[in-house]
Amino acid sequence: MKILKEEDELYDLEEEEEWFENPGGIPGVVLSRLPNFLLIPAQDKVEELSGTSGALMKTLSKLFEDVRNASPHYLEAQKYLNLLQEELDPSDDTKEFGKMMKGLNKIVEDVFPNTRLLATANLSDANKSIKPIFEIKMSNNVNTPIENQGTGVIRSAVFAMLRYRTMRETAGNIAPLIIGFEEPEIYLHPNAAHQLRDTIYELANTSSNQIICTTHSPFMIDLSRKSNQVLNHFIGEEIVQQYGSTEYRIEKITSNPFNITDAFKALQGEDRTYVKMLLKMDDYMAKIFFAERVLIVEGDTEDIVIREAISRMPQEVRKDILHNWHVVKARGKASIISLAKYLRSMGIHPYVIHDKDEGTAGAEVFNEPIKEVVGEERRVMLENCIEDVLGYPAPSSDKPYRAHKYLNSNWGNSWDEVTGDWKTIMEELFFTSFNLISEEVAEEGVEKQKTHRKGIAIAKKEFLAVKPVEHNH
DSSP states (O other): OOOOOTTSOSSOTTSOOOOOOOOOHIIIIIGGGSOEEEEEOOOSOTHHHHSTTSHHHHHHHHHHHHHHHTOHHHHHHHHHHHHHHHHTOTTOTTSHHHHHHHHHHHHHHHHSTTOOOOOOOOOSOHHHHOOOOOOOEEEESEEEEGGGSOHHHHHHHHHHHHHHHHHGGGGSOOOOEEEEEEOTTTTSOHHHHHHHHHHHHHHHTSTTEEEEEEOSOGGGOOTTOOSOOOOEEEEEEEEEEEETTEEEEEEEEEEEEGGGSHHHHHOOSHHHHHHHHHHHHOGGGGGGGGOSEEEEESSHHHHHHHHHHHHHSOHHHHHHHHHHEEEEEOSSHHHHHHHHHHHHHTTOOOEEEEEOOTTOHHHHTTHHHHHHHHOGGGEEEESSOHHHHHTSOOOSSOHHHHHHHHHHHHSOSSGGGOOSHHHHHHHHHTHHHHHHHHHHHHHTTOOTTSOOOHHHHHHHHHHHHHHHHHHTO
16 A cells, blocks of 8 residues: 655546546446335325325335336336437438427527527437336225325225335336335334334335334334334423523424344343243233333232223323323232333333232242332332232232222222222322322412422432433433
8 A cells, every 4th residue: 555645646637538438327226226216195185195206106106116116117118219319400401390490490580590409309218218207096995096095095005015115026127115104103003003013113124125104102112023123202391591591492302212222232132032922922922112211010900900090090090190101010929020121221210119028938929120220219118019019918819809809899989089009009109190189289389288298209209310311221
C-alpha cells in the first residue's frame, strides 16, 4: 500500500478524461434498485384503499408487474414498442408521424414565425408504456363495485393479494417490497384479526418482504413466533424545561425495543421454552407491551381478588390503574421466576404478589428465588396465603369461586366499605394512583385523608428509588 504525501498528485491533470454515457442518474439507477414501498393505511375513507392511488390498486398493479415481467410476451412487446418508436420519429418525414409534425409546424410558423412544436415519443420503457386499467368488483351473492364494500373486506383483499404475491416468490424473481401496515386489526372480527396476524407473520418470513406494523392490539403480537421480529414500544410524555424566565413544554418520545436486548438473547433453556408455551396459551399476555407497569400474580384467585378490589376503588384511581397496569397470571408459583426473568430480559421490571406458604416445602422453596429475580421492593409476599389475608379458611377446591363469593358477601360496593389487610396492600401497591385522589382531597381542604397510610409512604420511597428504571419502558 502506498501512503500518499501532501505533495503527491491524486490524479494526472494531463491524463485524457474518459466519459461514460449517462446511465440514468439517481432516479434511473439508485431508486430503481431500492425496494418498493406499499402503505396500507388505517383510514375509514374507502378511497384511501380502493381509489386509483389506494392500497388495493397499488397491490394489484404490483401483482400485474410481477406476472408481466415473467412473461416472454412482455419481451416481445418491448421489441415492437421499439419499432413503434422508430415510426414515431418526428424528424423522419418519410413516416406518417413525421409528416404530421411537419404539417403542424408549418401552420404554427405561419401564425408565429420561428416557433415550432416539438413532440417526441418515448416507448423505451414498457413498464411505463403498458399500464393496466382495472375495473374491480367484489361478489357476495351480488356483484358490487369495490367502493360499496366494507373497509375490512377491502383491506382483507389487499392482504390476500400480498399473500399470493409471496406464494409466487418461489416461481421467479420478485422485487423486494417494504409493506407498512397501520393498525391491521381495525374493522375486523377478532377471529379474522387472528388469521390476519398469521398472514402478516407469513409475509415477514420471506426474503422479498419486510414488514413494518403499528398496532394498538395485543392480539397482533405472537411472541412464540421464530421470525426476526423486533417489538418496539414507543411512549410519548410531556417534559418541562426552563430557559431563563421562559418555560417550555416538550413532547419526548421514548423507544424501547423489547426483544433484542443482550439479556433477552442470553435467555436460553427451560425458562425460555416454558414461558413461550405459556405465551402461546394466553394471547392476553401480549398486553404487557401496552402497559407501563406489570403485576405478576400466582393464579386465578389472586387475579379475581385484585379485579374485585379495583372495581370498588374511586373512579379516578380505577381509571389510572386500568390505563397503566396489566395483571398477569403466572399459573403457578414456580413459573413466576421464569416469567419475571423473561420480562426483565426485555427491559420490563414487574411487580409480584405471591403467598409465603410457610411450612409448605414444595412452595416455600420458591420465595427466595422470586426475591432474587424481582427485588424486595417490587415483591408483596402474603402472610401466609391470600385467604389468610382476606380472613377466611383456605378451601381445598374451587378457590377462585369461593373468593368471589366471599368478597361479594363481605365487601360493600365502595372502597370505603372494603376493610382489612388486603386494602392496605392495594393502597401501598397502587400508591401513585391513590395519590391522585389524595391531592384532590388536599386541594379541597378536606380532612378525610390526613394520613394516607404509613405503608404508602414507605412504598413511595422505595418506588422513587427505582423509578428511572421503570420510566424507561
